[in-house]
Amino acid sequence: MLNYANREFLQGLQDLGVQDPKKVQSAVNALGLQQFCQTSSGLYVVCTTQIPSDNSKPQITEGDNVLSRTITPINAADKLWLLAVLHVSCDSPGTIVAGLFQNSTADAISSARLQVPATMPLIGGLSADGGGILVLSHYMTAGTTSTLTFSVRMGPASAMTAYLNGNSGGSLFDGVFCSSLNILEVK
Numbered sequence: 001m002l003n004y005a006n007r008e009f010l011q012g013l014q015d016l017g018v019q020d021p022k023k024v025q026s027a028v029n030a031l032g033l034q035q036f037c038q039t040s041s042g043l044y045v046v047c048t049t050q051i052p053s054d055n056s057k058p059q060i061t062e063g064d065n066v067l068s069r070t071i072t073p074i075n076a077a078d079k080l081w082l083l084a085v086l087h088v089s090c091d092s093p094g095t096i097v098a099g100l101f102q103n104s105t106a107d108a109i110s111s112a113r114l115q116v117p118a119t120m121p122l123i124g125g126l127s128a129d130g131g132g133i134l135v136l137s138h139y140m141t142a143g144t145t146s147t148l149t150f151s152v153r154m155g156p157a158s159a160m161t162a163y164l165n166g167n168s169g170g171s172l173f174d175g176v177f178c179s180s181l182n183i184l185e186v187k
Contacts (some may be wrong), residue, residue, distance in 0.1 A: 002015050016137060029031060032110065032163045033184060034073075034075060036183070036185075037070075037183045038182045038183070039067060039069040041067060042173075043064050043164055044170060044171035045163065045164040045165065046161070046162075047162040047172070048155070049062060049063050049064050050062065050156060050158065052097070052157060052169065057099075057107040057108050058098075058099030059106055060099075060104065060109040060153070061106075063099060064153060064155055065155050066153065066154050067086075067179060067180070069150055069181045069183060070149045071147070071148055071183050071185065074140050074145050075145065076140065076145050077141065078093070078187055079185070080139070080148075081183070081186065082140050082143050082150060083135070083181075083182045084100060084137075084180070084181045084182075086098060086135070087131070087164065087165050087177055088114060088154065088164060089163045089166070090156060091130025091168045092160045095113050095156070096114045096116065096162045097155060098134050098139055098154040099111045099136075099152070100150060101144055101152075102150055103149045105108060109138055110121075111140035113157070114132055123170070144152070164179055177181070
């Protein structure tokens with residue numbers, strides 16, 4: 001049964017045209033969805049703390065914290081699917097790295113990188129300050145019914161500056177250029 005404290009999910013279904021409460025519950029049951037938690041931010045963040053792009057796991061002391069979200073799983077045997085979507089750019093060609101962290105564990109549980117070339121076409125990125133969308137995805141067993149905190153840290157892989165929700169000129173689209181961290185709990 002869906003935890004109705006998660007109004008964002010219900011609103012999302014209604015936005016898709018599912019107005020009938022019975023249809024909403026039917027969709028939820030078919031998915032086995034227990035709960036959905038989401039945080040999004042249009043906050044412009046400047047990241048200078050590096051995360052190496054090498055064969056080591058990103059560490060919780062690397063990069064800058066850009067998003068976090070808590071969830072209290074309903075059942076320890078349930079699965080959690082985490083999806084972070086980051087709008088990133090940098091001031092010079094290079095690599096932007098992001099890591100997903102659980103609680104205060106030092107090692108990232110997932111990571112991703114985006115290589116930004118010297119020139120980038122307008123489709124799929126920004127041309128002046130290269131960038132694009134960096135996506136992190138992770139699937140795991142909840143393992144507990146205690147509150148879990150997940151955070152996303154990002155930073156450049158070398159001596160440059162990375163930006164979230166903007167570029168070297170500042171924020172883009174007046175706060176509606178949003179990055180997000182989504183967590184779904186399913187049976």
